[in-house]
Amino acid sequence: MSNTRKLATLTVLEKVPTGIQGLDEITGGGLPKGRPTLIYGSAGSGKTLLGMEFLVRGSTQFNEPGVFMSFEETEKELTTNVSSLGFDLNSLIASDKLAIDHVVIERSEIEETGEYDLEGLFVRLAAAIDSIKAKRVVLDTIEVLYSGLSNTGIIRAELRRLFRWLKDKGVTTIVTGERGGETMLTRHGLEEYVSDCVIFLDNRVTLEQSTRRLRIIKYRGSAHSTNEFPFIIDENGLSILPITSVKLEYPASTERLLTGVKRLDEMLEGKGYLKGSSILVSGMVGTGKTSLAANFVDAGCRRGQRCLYFAFEESARQIIRNMRSIGINLEPWTKKGLLQFDAARVSEMGLEKHLLSVQRTINKFKPELVVVDAITDFNNLDSLQEVRQMVLRLIDFFKIKDITAMCTSMSSRTGLEDTGVGLSSAFDTWIHLTNVQDNLERNRTLVVVKSRGMAHSNQVREFVMSSKGVELLDIYATPAGAFMGTARLAQKAADEAAEIIRHEGMTSRERQITEKRRALEARINAMTAEFEADVKETEMVLGQEKARDRILAASRKALSNHRKADVTADKRNK
Amino acid sequence: MSTKADPDYGDTGSIKEWNLRLFITDWTPRCVVAYKNLNRICSKHLKDMCQIEVVDLLENPEIARREQIVAIPTLMKMSPKPERIMIGDFTDEERVLKTLGIERHRKRTR
Numbered sequence: 001m002s003n004t005r006k007l008a009t010l011t012v013l014e015k016v017p018t019g020i021q022g023l024d025e026i027t028g029g030g031l032p033k034g035r036p037t038l039i040y041g042s043a044g045s046g047k048t049l050l051g052m053e054f055l056v057r058g059s060t061q062f063n064e065p066g067v068f069m070s071f072e073e074t075e076k077e078l079t080t081n082v083s084s085l086g087f088d089l090n091s092l093i094a095s096d097k098l099a100i101d102h103v104v105i106e107r108s109e110i111e112e113t114g115e116y117d118l119e120g121l122f123v124r125l126a127a128a129i130d131s132i133k134a135k136r137v138v139l140d141t142i143e144v145l146y147s148g149l150s151n152t153g154i155i156r157a158e159l160r161r162l163f164r165w166l167k168d169k170g171v172t173t174i175v176t177g178e179r180g181g182e183t184m185l186t187r188h189g190l191e192e193y194v195s196d197c198v199i200f201l202d203n204r205v206t207l208e209q210s211t212r213r214l215r216i217i218k219y220r221g222s223a224h225s226t227n228e229f230p231f232i233i234d235e236n237g238l239s240i241l242p243i244t245s246v247k248l249e250y251p252a253s254t255e256r257l258l259t260g261v262k263r264l265d266e267m268l269e270g271k272g273y274l275k276g277s278s279i280l281v282s283g284m285v286g287t288g289k290t291s292l293a294a295n296f297v298d299a300g301c302r303r304g305q306r307c308l309y310f311a312f313e314e315s316a317r318q319i320i321r322n323m324r325s326i327g328i329n330l331e332p333w334t335k336k337g338l339l340q341f342d343a344a345r346v347s348e349m350g351l352e353k354h355l356l357s358v359q360r361t362i363n364k365f366k367p368e369l370v371v372v373d374a375i376t377d378f379n380n381l382d383s384l385q386e387v388r389q390m391v392l393r394l395i396d397f398f399k400i401k402d403i404t405a406m407c408t409s410m411s412s413r414t415g416l417e418d419t420g421v422g423l424s425s426a427f428d429t430w431i432h433l434t435n436v437q438d439n440l441e442r443n444r445t446l447v448v449v450k451s452r453g454m455a456h457s458n459q460v461r462e463f464v465m466s467s468k469g470v471e472l473l474d475i476y477a478t479p480a481g482a483f484m485g486t487a488r489l490a491q492k493a494a495d496e497a498a499e500i501i502r503h504e505g506m507t508s509r510e511r512q513i514t515e516k517r518r519a520l521e522a523r524i525n526a527m528t529a530e531f532e533a534d535v536k537e538t539e540m541v542l543g544q545e546k547a548r549d550r551i552l553a554a555s556r557k558a559l560s561n562h563r564k565a566d567v568t569a570d571k572r573n574k
Numbered sequence: 575m576s577t578k579a580d581p582d583y584g585d586t587g588s589i590k591e592w593n594l595r596l597f598i599t600d601w602t603p604r605c606v607v608a609y610k611n612l613n614r615i616c617s618k619h620l621k622d623m624c625q626i627e628v629v630d631l632l633e634n635p636e637i638a639r640r641e642q643i644v645a646i647p648t649l650m651k652m653s654p655k656p657e658r659i660m661i662g663d664f665t666d667e668e669r670v671l672k673t674l675g676i677e678r679h680r681k682r683t684r
Contacts, residue, residue, distance in 0.1 A: 104642045111673040114608075114662035119599040120631060120643035127635035149645065149661075 013221040016064070016136070016172045019057025020050065022240025023214075026229055028222055031197055034170040036163050038194035040177035040186045041201030046212055046233055047176040048073065049082065050201065051138035053237045054174055056087045058136045059097035064172075066136035067128040068100045071144035075100045085237045099128040105148025112150055118158040122165065129171060137166060137173040143188045163193045185217065196220045202228075211352060211382070214240055230352040230389075241355055241393060253277075254453075257303075257369075257404055260295030263472030264431075267448050267457035273429060274453055276402045278395045280424060282409040283433030288444050288463055288470070289408040290314070292431065293371045294323040294330060295470055296406050300369040301333040308367035309341045310358060312377040316341030327469040340365050346377040351390050354378065359397060370398060374408040375423075388423055395426050428452040433463060436484060443485040446472060462488070592616070592624035593652040594674075597643050599631050604663055608647040611664035619676050651675075 015029035024030045031037045031054075039047050048070075055066030070078060078100060079089040092098035101124055129137065142162075145155050166173045175194055177186035185191045191198055198217040212231050216224045231240040256271035265272045273279055279296075281289045290313075297307045311319055319341065320330050333339035342361050346354070362370065372394070378387045391407070398405040407427070424430050430449040435442050444463035448456045461472040462484045476483040476492055483491040596612060598605035609628065616624040631638045631646070641650070645661040651674050664670045 101639055103644060105644055109659050110645075111658065111660045111669070112662050113660060113669040113673070114611075114665040115604060116645040116647060116661045116663065117604065118644055119602075119646035120597065120638050120648065123599055123631045123635045124638045124643075127639070145644075 015222075016058075017062060018054050019061045020053050020238050020240065021236070022229065022231065023238070026214075026227075026240060027197075027216065027219065027224060031172055031174070032220075032222070033172055034167060035196045036166055036173040036175050036194045037197040037199065038175050038177055038186070038190055039199045039201060040179055040190070042179045042203065045179075045201040045203045046231070046238065047201055048078075048140050049085065049233055050238055051140050051174045051176055052078065052082050052087065052089075053085070055098060055136055055138055056082070056089075056092065057237075059092060064135035065097045065099075065132040066138065067125065067132070067134045067171075068098065068138045068140065069125060069128070069142075070100060070102045070140050071105070071142060072140065074102050084235065085233070086235055087237070096132045099132050099134065101125075101128050103144075105144060107148050107150070110148070116151075116154065118145070118155075118162070121158075122162065126169075129169065135171055137171045138176070139173065140176045141178060142175055143177055143186065143190065146188050159190075159193050197222075211350065211386070230355075232350075232352045232356055234353070234356075239356055241352060241359075253402070258299050259292075260297075260299030261292070261470050261472060263461065264446070264448075267459070267461070267472070268429075268451055269454045269456065271454075273404060275404055276399060277404060277428035277452070278398060278426070279404070279406040279429040279431065280409055280427035281406060281431045281433065282411050282424075284411055284435060287433035287435050288446075288465060289410075289433060290319065290373055291323065291326055291328075291465055291470055292433070292446075293373055293406050293408055294319070294326075294328045297339060297369060297371055298323075298328050298330060298333070300404075301330075301336075301338045304338070305368040306366060307333070307339045307369040307371070308362060308365050309339065309371045309373065310361075311341055311343040311373050312346045313374060315343050325467065326465045327467050340367070346381060351378060351381045351386060354381070355390050355393060358394065362397075362401065362403070368403060370403050370405045372405065372407045374410050376408075376410040391423050392426055424449070438484070438487065441485050441487075445475070445484070590623055590625040591654065592620050593627070594624065595627045595629060595650045595652055597629045597631055597638070597641070597646065597648040597650070599646050602646075605647050607665075608649075608663040611667075612649065612670070615664065615667055615670050615676075619671065 014033040015027070015031060016033045017024045017030040018027075039050055041047050052068060055068055058064040058066050068078070073081070075089075082089060089098060089100070093100065103121065103124070125137070128134065142159070145159075146152060149155055163173075163175075175190060177188070177190040179185070179200075180187045180189070185198065185200070195218075197219045200215045200217050202213040202215070204211050204213065212233065213228045214231050215228045216226065229240050231238055233239075253275040255275035256273065257275050258265050258272040259268065273296075281292050283289050293309070297309055300307045309316075309319070314322070316334070320334070323330055330339060334341065342358075344354075344357075349357070358372075375387075375391050375394075378390060381387065382390075395405070395407075409423075429451040432447050432449050434445050434447075436445055437443075444465070445460050446463040447460045448458070450456075460475055462475050464471045464473055473488075476488040594612070594616070596609060598609070609626075612626060616626065629637060631643065637643070647661065647663065649660040649664070651658040651660075654675075656675075658673055658675070660670065660673050670676075
């Protein structure tokens with residue numbers, strides 16, 4: 001036992017948690033302990049902030065003081081820049097949890113003649129580390145050496161020595177670097193010295209929204225995801241959006257939740273949605289998506305489940321008012337605290353912030369049911385591909401939390417396959433609503449396109465909303481066609497009338513048949529009787545013939561006896 | 575000429591026209607070479623008008639931070655103005671003279 005444990009600790013790469021939301025998850029525990037990690041990216045990609053947060057969280061959460069050696073920003077600039085993230089560097093410095101050294105190298109002021117080394121830097125770093133017993137170091141951005149000094153040969157040799165020295169010191173280091181050209185990751189090839197862990201930060205602007213992304217390029221001796229992870233920087237520091245899609249390990253429940261619409265429950269094996277599943281409700285404008293969502297939430301609240309409703313199209317008040325008109329009263333639930341609306345204009349923030357905001361709200365409210373109305377509202381925030389990624393992450397997040405989630409989706413075309421975001425495969429259950437216009441009226445229909453893990457009805461139902469609530473009706477299907485709404489009623493009436501007439505006709509013919517059968521039976525009876533009479537007569541005649549034969553034989557014997565015929569001859573004759 | 579490692583460099587007792595400060599991290603071979611080269615150049619061109627103050631950063635690392643020292647050896651010319659900074663082991667005599675302005679000074683006083 002102790003042997004195996006020892007073995008395990010020998011082979012497993014030790015990691016240091018960064019404390020940065022999401023980063024420890026995607027790195028499987030943090031950065032390699034006692035080793036340097038390279039973080040590179042273009043200007044403004046968040047390298048410095050990541051480095052600083054690594055130190056701040058290290059000292060405040062993991063009792064690992066840190067040294068920040070800045071080659072670009074002054075101590076004052078750094079302090080100001082991160083104060084908006086809620087980091088108070090001054091108090092950390094005062095309590096010996098953080099040391100900042102701003103290194104200035106002005107090439108114009110320095111003349112070089114002959115050989116030198118960077119021992120001055122080592123001395124400063126060593127002093128800073130020793131002064132607070134630092135376990136973490138950030139060098140931001142050490143590449144500045146290349147612009148400050150001209151002898152690149154010396155710099156390269158000294159950098160190599162520096163990284164070896166840092167490893168010997170056992171400090172976990174983040175080295176930042178500027179993104180390089182085509183042949184190198186960083187401008188001066190820092191990746192050459194840092195071989196354990198390399199992370200790339202990117203900041204792209206699409207559709208006027210900037211999106212930050214993080215990718216692990218390399219993590220020696222550790223499994224890592226090669227995906228790009230969006231991240232944001234806000235008042236809580238850096239947040240990398242969750243992992244998800246990395247592993248599909250969700251609790252798979254067989255528990256069921258009623259939909260709030262009786263006939264819909266029946267269409268889903270009579271039991272409703274699967275708990276923890278994701279439900280897509282697609283349809284064009286005015287097809288009743290929100291109403292279906294309201295039923296879902298209402299049913300949840302009736303069971304005492306906490307429900308969270310993300311409304312991106314209407315305010316909470318509008319939804320409550322509108323739903324009251326179809327007999328769903330959500331207000332008591334909000335008052336009871338079971339139902340919470342989170343209404344926001346989508347354009348207020350970028351895609352990543354939305355995703356994060358949704359997650360934060362969920363983590364705070366801890367709902368069992370969630371409605372996102374509508375996911376297609378995100379479409380104009382970014383490219384469809386980005387939106388798709390986000391929705392996938394969102395669904396994964398719901399699944400991990402075992403939340404039953406309903407997402408509505410506004411489809412732009414009438415086609416069934418159009419979910420608005422092209423994501424139907426990500427959902428467990430897909431309900432499609434349509435508007436059918438015929439005979440000067442519009443009628444709503446509902447169909448369960450798919451529902452994983454259950455046998456579901458494939459029938460299209462008429463979806464009727466009235467002050468009594470939401471109802472599903474059978475579509476009136478006849479050989480002449482399918483009828484809904486007024487047409488359904490009219491056709492039904494007409495058909496019923498025809499039915500009566502037909503029914504009456506049928507009964508008279510039935511009577512005729514019965515008569516015929518009775519006549520037929522009578523005739524059969526008569527013929528049977530006649531036949532039996534024949535049989536009896538034949539038997540009688542046959543009996544008379546046999547009697548006559550017997551009499552004839554007897555009389556012949558008597559005659560021969562009488563003639564005294566020769567007995568032997570007689571015997572011989574026999 | 576005096577060797578001092580005092581953080582406040584309070585050595586203004588002997589007023590020399592040339593005040594140079596050499597930063598080293600202990601007497602490593604390179605620092606020894608640098609000091610010897612510098613001493614030779616100064617003796618040759620400035621005679622006893624020059625004072626070289628040697629500061630060992632290992633004895634007081636805080637100075638490295640205060641004076642923004644990165645490379646070793648680093649030489650600072652404190653006076654006469656303008657202040658100049660040189661790094662290296664001063665093998666190129668002409669370069670040292672030029673950077674420190676010694677040649678110009680020599681011409682002027684001639």
